[in-house]
Each structure stands twice: as structure tokens, then as C-alpha cells.
Amino acid sequence: MGQTSSGNQPVENIQERALKLLDQYRKKLTLYRTNTLLVPLGGDFCYISIDEAEAQFQNYRTLFDYINSNPSLNAEAHFGTLDEYFRTLRGKADRINYSLPVEAGSDQIGGFSSLSGDFFTYADRQLDYWSGYYISRPFFKAVDRVLEQTLRAVEFESEQVRSKYDVRPVFKAIDAREGTSQYVEFSNPLEQNREEIAMLIVNMPDVTILDSNWTCVRSQASSE
Template sequence: MHDEACTHYDDMINNMMQGQEFLEQTFGYKPSIGWHIDPFGHSNANPRLFADMGFDAWFFARMDYEDRVKRLANQEMQWVWRPMEQSLGDSVEIFTHTMQTMYEWPDGYWYDERDFGDKSPVVSDPTLSTFNADEKSASLRDFILDKSGHYLGNHLMIPWGGDFMYANAHLTFKSMDNQIEYFNSVYDDITLVRSTPYMYLEALKAQDIAWPLKTDDMFPYADHRDEYWTGYFTSRANSKSQ
């Protein structure tokens, strides 16, 4: 996952070449999805390169806070990005998914060893004093219903994890399975499944949705008002020992 704000396209290409070579040699797998969840701002060059590399889509989380508000309100959190359209036309384009907030799991599910909040895993056995699957399922359902108002189609992707999570992978996957099994047994209007970005993309393709179009870049990037990342490597050089 390379930076997009200050890297040259040579570095982007070399970074992806090394990563793809490792995946193919180690696992015999060639990815078709770009997972770019945390760079600070997104250039037009990156979706151009990803499309040229044969990627069908890419996923990321960070975007300008005002842009996010507008896109959430207009159900434009997913679109077809056609970079450099003036010179390339529609010959290069890539499906783009942006996450509702960031790339972590919803509140109440931070039950890994590095959790800073609710550390309780999902317990679906009602005979146990720690049973909580009902409360967690109700909370998750509210989260899903809210999320559905911001995305087109009837498939939603919910990230499940975060930075340095899955230190206790057994607990995490067991809790996930408990949540899915209990949730699906209680609610019949929403179905939870374990999925991947590729599976999610295939489900969206089957719906034949007319996606919004984007042709410009996503700079400058600000987390909040007056919190811009522009020049984050070059500004305040003395403070950064440059």
C-alpha cells in the first residue's frame, strides 16, 4: 500500500511489482482488487495504474471530510473512476469503493487483544451468564440499516478488523461465526455472510447498477476543518528534523 500524495509513478509501479511477484511466488495467486485503505489522499495516477495492472476495483477509507458528507447523503460512496478522461476517454476506468467511516469493524466488536473499548466477544449460548448475542445483533442491525441508506444496491460490505488485529484469530473468527449464526436465526430481512472484497464486487456486478462517474483526483485531503494533510512531509521542517 504505497502513498499517493508524494510518490512518483515509478515508485508506485515498482512497489506493486514486488508485491504481486511475492504473492504469485508464495501463494500462486494474482490479485484483482486494490486494497488501499489508508493513504492520505488519492491521486488520478493511482486508479490509472491500478486499471492498467488489470485490477477490477479498489477499496479505500480516507477521503476529505466534506466530500464524505456529500457522498454519504447522495449514495455516492461507490463509483466508476475514469482518471485522465480528457486524454484517455473511457478506455481506462476502475470501480471504486469507499468505506463509510474508516476500515475498522463497527463499535462494540473491538474484542481483539489490542481492543480499546468493548472487549467482550459474541456469546450466542443463552444458557451462559455472558450471553450477549441478542444485544450485539440488535446493535449491528441498526448499524446495517443506517449504512444501507448511504450505498446503492442491497449488498453491503462491513470491515471486520483493524490495525494489528487478529492477534487472537481463534477468538475473532469464533465470535464472527457466533454473530453470523445468531443474527441469521433471528432476522429474516438481512443475511450476514463471511465475504471478501472480490465476492462483494461480484455480488454488485450481478445487480447491474448505474454507478456515478468520477474523473478528477481527491486532493487536498482534510480529516476535519483546518486539518489538512497537504505538505505533511515538507511543512514544519524543523519539527520533523529535516
């Protein structure tokens, strides 16, 4: 009944799996001061389908039902939320007199000490332990979120400015504002008519070409 198991487990398998699971929970419990334990289920790329999530839920519910229905095991297991876990934990901490005074105006949680910092965990074997998106490198990730918001705002504003930037050459082309038009003159020094293509390098596609009679000459703008 691992993370990728699917389907219902045979009935004769329940006791074996439940006792193994409970044994692991009790070993983990030795690291804590109370008998309340939070065990996250799943990991990367888990529960990517409804069938997998349903199979996991049914498997663990079967194990929990077996544990809870056997008083001799002296254990209780069920699904819960973080709020339920901490509410139960605080109640147990008060009963065993494990509490700390809370100063006025402090954001410290009653009954527990507070610790802040960059909790980037390291393994004692090969690879670093990954401690979560909001835990390791919090300053780095906070800056990344601010940068992402800033870039999105700039992207939005650039779209608003782009339309006005595109209109600007048209406004200048009609010489609505004195001194903004730019001229490039061509002349034919020969005494006979000639037709050929003249090419100019411009820094914007919105240009107007006029002949000596101020009549628009057909033109085409293309990128290099």
C-alpha cells in the first residue's frame, strides 16, 4: 500500500499493513514531546489523477479503520487538517504542562517557542532534503515573487504604451507639431524620365513619401 498503489487491498493484508504503518508512526513519535503526530501523505507528482487519489484515500481509510477499531493498539489515526492538528497539539501541551508565557503584543503562539530563519535542510547521506516551497530560501523566493509581479506590471503597461507609440509617427508625419517632420529629398538630374526603386533605411515603419506636388507616392516598408 505505497504511494502508487491502486485498487482495494485483500482483507487478509489489512492487519499486516496496519501494524507496519503504526510501527513507523510510533518510531517517529519518539522524536516529539506529545503523542500527537502529523504525517503528510503524498509527494511530488502524486494525486495527478482522480483514480490515484481515490485509491490512496480508500487504502488509508481502511488502515485507519482497523487501527481505530482495535483498542489493544492504543492508537487513533484519521485524516485531518493543519488547524485540527495544532488545536489538538496545543490541548495536549497544556495537559502535560508544556507551555511558555507569551508577551503582550507578540506573535508567538501560546505554548510553543518561535524560531525564524532560512530553514534549508541538508541530508547526512547524499542529496539535500527539499523542505518545501515556502520554507527553504525564503528571502530568495520572496524577491522572485516581487520581481514576477513587477515584470507583469511592466508587461501590462507596455501594452498600453505601445498603441500610443504606434500613433506617434502618424501624428508627426502630418506635421501637426512644428519641427518634428524629417525630410529626405531625391532629385533626377537627367533630362529624361526614369523609373527605379529607391531604398531608404528607416527606424520605424510609419513613413510618408511625397512627390514635388505633395502627392503621396506608393511605398512599401519591409524588415531586413
